[in-house]
Amino acid sequence: MNKTNSDQIQLSIPNKPEYVSVARLTVTAIANRMGFDIEGIEDIKVAIAEACTNAITHGKNENDNFSVNFIMDEEKLTITVCDHxxxxxxxxxxxxxxxxxxxxxxxxxxxxxxxxxxxxxxITSNHGIGTTITMTKYMGDGY
Ligand SMILES: Nc1ncnc2c1ncn2[C@@H]1O[C@H](COP(=O)(O)OP(=O)(O)OP(=O)(O)O)[C@@H](O)[C@H]1O
Ligand SMILES: [Mg+2]
Known part of the structure; x- marks a missing residue:
């Protein structure tokens, strides 16, 4: 990981519940690699599953995809879940x-x-356009 620049990973996931596990597994690998402890990783897994489930449940279009964006900084992980x-x-x-x-x-x-x-x-949302939730978890204590 670069000290000054963030690293990014993007996923495009079908609006189907069976793919929530893909986001969970991906974030587990990312957070583990960044050095989050088990507790932090579990928190992030639950949060991303809820956000993806909302994108699927309230997205209402099985044929569409929603996107998940991970931004890895030195001290924090930012996850964006964006649906249409x-x-x-x-x-x-x-x-x-x-x-x-x-x-x-x-x-x-x-x-x-x-x-x-x-x-x-x-959370930002526009009627008929979609919803984006951006959530950040900092590493270590003191936050
Ligand atoms: N991605 C989204 N698109 C549209 N509306 C959303 C989205 N995420 C949340 N909402 C709205 O916000 C409400 C609250 O979301 P929340 O996840 O807290 O509850 P829920 O999805 O209704 O139920 P639960 O998550 O407990 O099964 C939803 O009922 C919905 O109206
Ligand atoms: Mg929900």
Whole structure:
């Protein structure tokens, strides 16, 4: 890995649940190579699986692909998951209400889990164009 430049890897993945494991396996190899500890790698694997599942579930087009981009820096891994789905209103994504989880199906847990496990999470979405989630995990303690 170069000290000044980031290294990048890009995947284009079919909008099908059976391919989520490809993203999980790829990020495992990348994070392991970067030197993340087991706990960090597990966090990243769960986060990327939730982001890919959202791209597939809310993307709504089986014949399309979504993209996953990995940017490896000295001190952090940034992952972007970008789909061409219907998009959503990001401000309407609320934290789950843990008192009424069973009664209210709406809300979901994926984004909440991603925000809990990753250090920085940004979501942008455009109606009819798609959604991009960018999530960063720093290496080591102190972040
Ligand atoms: N890639 C996406 N495209 C369009 N809408 C999205 C996308 N990701 C998230 N959303 C919207 O944000 C909501 C919350 O996402 P989240 O992953 O937290 O929950 P969920 O997918 O509904 O359920 P769960 O992940 O718990 O199975 C979704 O219901 C959806 O409306
Ligand atoms: Mg979800």
């Amino acid at each position: 789905g219907m998009g959503c209103i990001v401000n309407n994504i609320k934290k789950p209400d843990f008192n009424h989880l069973n009664q209210e199906k709406e809300g979901g847990l994926g984004i909440f889990i991603i925000r809990s496990l990753m250090d920085d999470v940004q």
